[in-house]
Amino acid sequence: MSSKKQFSTKVSHSEHPRAVDDDVVDETPALHPTVELEIQAKIDLNNPEAVGRGLTLAEEERMAAREWEIKQTRARWDRRQTSRREARTATAVEQSSIEATRAFKQRAGCVNRWADPEAEDPRVQLTSEQLGVVNREAARMQSKLDGWSRAAISRRLAEEVADGNSMMSAVVGVFEELQQAPGTVIPIAAVSEVSRREVSIEGTITQLWESSDPAIQQVGLIEDETGRTKVTVWEKSGQPAVREGERVTLRNVAKSWYGGRVSVAVTGWSELSFPEREAWWAE
Numbered sequence: 001m002s003s004k005k006q007f008s009t010k011v012s013h014s015e016h017p018r019a020v021d022d023d024v025v026d027e028t029p030a031l032h033p034t035v036e037l038e039i040q041a042k043i044d045l046n047n048p049e050a051v052g053r054g055l056t057l058a059e060e061e062r063m064a065a066r067e068w069e070i071k072q073t074r075a076r077w078d079r080r081q082t083s084r085r086e087a088r089t090a091t092a093v094e095q096s097s098i099e100a101t102r103a104f105k106q107r108a109g110c111v112n113r114w115a116d117p118e119a120e121d122p123r124v125q126l127t128s129e130q131l132g133v134v135n136r137e138a139a140r141m142q143s144k145l146d147g148w149s150r151a152a153i154s155r156r157l158a159e160e161v162a163d164g165n166s167m168m169s170a171v172v173g174v175f176e177e178l179q180q181a182p183g184t185v186i187p188i189a190a191v192s193e194v195s196r197r198e199v200s201i202e203g204t205i206t207q208l209w210e211s212s213d214p215a216i217q218q219v220g221l222i223e224d225e226t227g228r229t230k231v232t233v234w235e236k237s238g239q240p241a242v243r244e245g246e247r248v249t250l251r252n253v254a255k256s257w258y259g260g261r262v263s264v265a266v267t268g269w270s271e272l273s274f275p276e277r278e279a280w281w282a283e
Contacts, residue, residue: 102117105117106118114159121155121158122155122158122159122161122162123154123155123158125158125162126158126161126162130161130167131158133167134154134157134158134161134167135150135154137153137157137167137171138150138151138153138154138157141153141171141174141175141178144175144179145175145178145179145184146184146185147183147184147185148178148184153174153178156174156177156178157170157171157174160173160174180193180194180196182196182198183200183251183252184200185200185201185202185249185251186199186200186201187201187224187225187226187227188201188203188222188223188224188226188227188228188229189226189227190226191229191255191262191264192262194255196255197254197255198252198253198254198255198269199252199253199255199264200249200250200251200252200253201222201224201229201249201250201253201264202224202247202248202249202250203222203223203224203228203247203248204222204223204224204245204246204247204248205220205221205222205231205242205243205244205245205246205247205248206220206221206222206223206228206244206245207220207221207244208220208242208243208244214235215234215235215236216232216233216234216235217233217234217235217237217239217241218232218233218241218242219231219232219233220242220244222248222250222264229261229262229263229264230261230263230264231250231253231263231264231265231266232263232264232265232266233265233266234265234266234267234268236268237266237267237268237270238268239266239268239270239272240272242272246274246276247274247275247276248272248273248274249272249273249274249275250264250266250270250271250272251270251271251272251273252267252269252270252271253265253266253267253270254267254270
């Protein structure tokens with residue numbers, strides 16, 4: 001008995017592989033700008049008047065404000081290489097300071113008539129005899145006061161005499177006033193009497209001792225003809241070291257009290273000078 005196998009030529013869709021059609025052509029047209037569009041794009045890009053197109057209204061306003069700010073910042077009246085703008089500015093500031101000082105003195109003249117810049121010199125109101133005494137006392141006081149000229153002292157004495165004070169009272173009062181003025185070197189005995197927080201003194205370092213506090217650079221005693229006081233040099237002050245037996249001038253040192261005794265401290269705002277060292281370098 002013979003058997004025959006029959007093969008079907010039909011293939012189901014599930015068994016037939018999907019063929020890829022490589023011959024399909026994409027007929028979507030390619031978009032290219034026209035000559036007119038390219039020209040307009042160049043105009044929009046390079047023309048300053050066209051800058052900002054395509055932005056929102058808020059962005060356009062912000063950009064316009066920024067351009068105005070840059071223009072105002074760069075604007076300058078004088079653009080020459082040899083400009084004198086800085087010199088004119090300094091002159092204007094100086095003149096403004098002079099006018100402000102004059103206005104302040106005019107207001108101070110309501111309390112002290114001699115502070116008014118329009119007030120006449122008080123020495124004009126003195127007699128020739130009074131003026132001679134004032135000049136002699138001013139010359140004598142100048143030798144004892146540091147940093148005061150003879151003309152300034154005589155004017156201050158004339159103010160007191162013109163106000164009706166006696167010559168002796170004027171001399172004593174003006175001497176104490178100028179002696180304790182800020183920046184003036186005062187005797188060590190007068191440190192406790194001065195109401196300021198900072199004073200200037202001069203004397204000889206008579207003793208130095210070690211301090212257990214690492215914040216203190218040096219501590220010792222300074223003495224002059226009127227008395228002595230404790231002086232402390234802080235480590236952070238950055239001041240030069242002092243030596244025993246050396247004469248030193250301490251300017252703008254801080255005043256403090258401890259146990260009922262006054263002392264001074266050298267800070268970063270203080271200034272130290274050594275007359276003997278300066279004299280040695282000058283030789």
